[in-house]
Amino acid sequence: xxQLVESGGxxxxxxxxxxxxxxxxxxxxxxxxxxxxxxxxxxxxEWVGRIKSxxxxxxxxxxxxxxxxxxxxxxxxxxxxxxxMNSLKNEDTGVYYCTTDxxxxxxxxxxxxxxxxxxxx
Amino acid sequence: DIQMTQSPSTLSASVGDRVTITCRxxxxxxxxxxxxxxxxxxxxxxxxxxxxxxxSGVPSRFSGSGSGTEFTLTISSLQPDDFATxxxxxxxxxxxxxxxxxxxxxx
Numbered sequence: 001x002x003q004l005v006e007s008g009g010x011x012x013x014x015x016x017x018x019x020x021x022x023x024x025x026x027x028x029x030x031x032x033x034x035x036x037x038x039x040x041x042x043x044x045x046e047w048v049g050r051i052k053s054x055x056x057x058x059x060x061x062x063x064x065x066x067x068x069x070x071x072x073x074x075x076x077x078x079x080x081x082x083x084x085m086n087s088l089k090n091e092d093t094g095v096y097y098c099t100t101d102x103x104x105x106x107x108x109x110x111x112x113x114x115x116x117x118x119x120x121x
Numbered sequence: 122d123i124q125m126t127q128s129p130s131t132l133s134a135s136v137g138d139r140v141t142i143t144c145r146x147x148x149x150x151x152x153x154x155x156x157x158x159x160x161x162x163x164x165x166x167x168x169x170x171x172x173x174x175x176x177s178g179v180p181s182r183f184s185g186s187g188s189g190t191e192f193t194l195t196i197s198s199l200q201p202d203d204f205a206t207x208x209x210x211x212x213x214x215x216x217x218x219x220x221x222x223x224x225x226x227x228x
Contacts, residue, residue, distance in 0.1 A: 035217075037165075044208065044219055044220075044221050045157075045159075045165065045210075045219040045222075046219065047210075047216060047217040047218065047219065058222070058228050061215040061216055062216075063216055065123075083212070084164055097164055097165075102170070103154045104172040105154050105155070105171055105174075106155070106170075106212030106217070107155035107167055107170035107171075107210070107212075108155070108157075108165075108167060108210070108217075111164035111165055112164065113164055114164055
C-alpha cells in the first residue's frame with residue numbers, strides 16, 4: 001500500500017524558513033516523479049512544484065508564486081521528499097500535500113494527509 | 122498561463138440524480154485533464170486522468186469526457202458518499218493548474 005507521510009509544518013514568521021519532509025513507502029520511490037500541492041484555508045488546490053526521478057534527469061519545476069523561494073529535493077536512499085521554503089509570506093499559509101506525479105498521465109495519483117504551514121507574525 | 126474554469130461552483134442534487142460538472146481551459150490542453158474528489162479535512166483523491174480514463178478502484182458511475190478546451194465529469198447516479206468538492210486539473214508544458222472547484226451538495 002502506498003503511504004506518504006508529511007511532517008515539518010508549523011508556525012513561522014513572515015520572511016522565515018521551513019523545511020517539509022515526506023516519507024514514502026509502498027512503491028519504488030526512486031522511480032517516481034513527486035509533487036507538492038498546497039491548499040490555503042477554505043480555498044482550492046494549488047500546485048507548488050515537482051521533481052522528476054533521477055532516471056528522468058531529477059529536474060524540478062515550480063509554480064510562479066514560489067519560484068526562487070521554494071526548493072524541492074529528494075533522497076532516494078531514504079525514500080524521502082523535501083520542500084525547503086524560504087522568504088515565507090502570509091499567503092503561503094495552508095496545508096501542504098506530498099503527491100506522486102504520474103509521468104505517463106500527468107496526474108497526481110497518491111496523496112499524503114498534509115501538513116499545516118502557518119505564516120504569521 | 123492556462124486558466125481552468127469550472128461550472129457550476131455549487132451544485133445541489135439528490136441521491137440517484139445524474140450530474141455533470143464542466144471544466145473549460147483557456148487554451149487547448151489536448152486530453153491532459155484530471156478530476157479529483159475532496160471531502161472536508163481529507164486529501165484529494167484522483168478519479169479520472171487523460172480526460173476519460175477512470176482510476177483503478179473508482180466506481181463505474183464516474184466518467185469523464187472531452188478534449189481540447191471543454192471537459193465534463195459525470196456521475197451517473199449520485200450516492201451519499203459522492204457529496205464532496207470536485208476539482209479539475211490540467212497539464213501544459215511544465216506545470217499543473219487546478220480549477221476553482223465545484224461543491225456538490227445534498228438537495
